[in-house]
Amino acid sequence: MTDRYETDSFGWKSRLAAVKARFLGNWRQVRAIIGNRRRRAERLHDPLPAGQRPQDILAILLLTVGIALILADIPTYPWLRSLPPGYREVFASFTDFGKAHWILWSTGLFCLGYLAFADFDRLCGRVRLTLAMIWTYAAFVFYSVALTGILALVFKWILGRARPKLYEEVGPVAFDPFILHGAYTSFPSGHSTTVAALATALALIFPTWRWLIIVLAFWTAFSRIMVGAHYPSDVVAGTLLGMTVTLFCARWMARRRLGFTLSANGSIVPIISQRSAATGLRALWLIATGRRSALRPAADAEAIK
DSSP states (O other): OHHHHHHHHHHHHHHHHHHHHHHHHHHHHHHHHHHHTHHHHHHOOOOOOTTSSHHHHHHHHHHHHHHIIIIIHHHHHHHHHHSOHHHHHHHHTTGGGGOSHHHHHHHHHHHHHHHHHOOGGGBOHHHHHHHHHHHHHHHHHHHHHHHHHHHHHHHHHHHOBOOGGGHHHHOTTOBOTTOOOGGGOOSSOHHHHHHHHHHHHHHHHOGGGHHHHHHHHHHHHHHHHHTTSSOHHHHHHHHHHHHHHHHHHHHHHHHTTSSEEEOTTSOEEESSOHHHHHHHHHHHHHHHTTSSOSBOHHHHHHHHO
């Protein structure tokens, strides 16, 4: 009995060691690719276009948030109370799509699983390229949503704006910095930040679907106002935060030709064409349905042996 248990234990240890070795090897390759692209980014001198410079973004933030704070925040809460309850129920049914956990779990587990189990040397070229691009975009979404979420939390706790539920007690412009109380975490909206980061990332990855993505993101962010969780200025600030950080992340990648590249007019575009993406996804579908092998011919022959 002891020998059998020891053999099973040794088998699991060897499998875990193989997974760890593959994970570390793949991670070293990722770091090497990013490190090799640093020189290209240093040689590329592309000034930020108008509207994306830090001073321009700050001006847009001050203008839009200021207008919303003065003109929209004050009448919003009484207006919401005058609406039938059905309106709030409709928006409450999908407002939680703005939570970051489902995005981080799905993209994070995919990225970790890919590093742990993908064997680059045995995969055929098209499959390897397609999976690498999917991993790149999944990592981009994960990093953008995680970073913007952390920044939103920091601003929330530092600024300490009272939520709309305290409207009748303290009014719409009550700030108590560093109070560290859940009722004073209204600015900016965390849901709106997450939605804007995700929507911006998806709009860059799938430019032909950009307007549909923007409209869906708008209503998801707007739902935070309709359910009484945030003021309009909170949503505007969160949206600008999510968009700005994600655009800068994408630009950082584009300068290194990691998933994106810069066009002649300085805009960020996917590095892979629609035709190549469709061909790669079709290859993955054929593999998933058992009509094609993911391995190179030599590796496939070794697996048969």
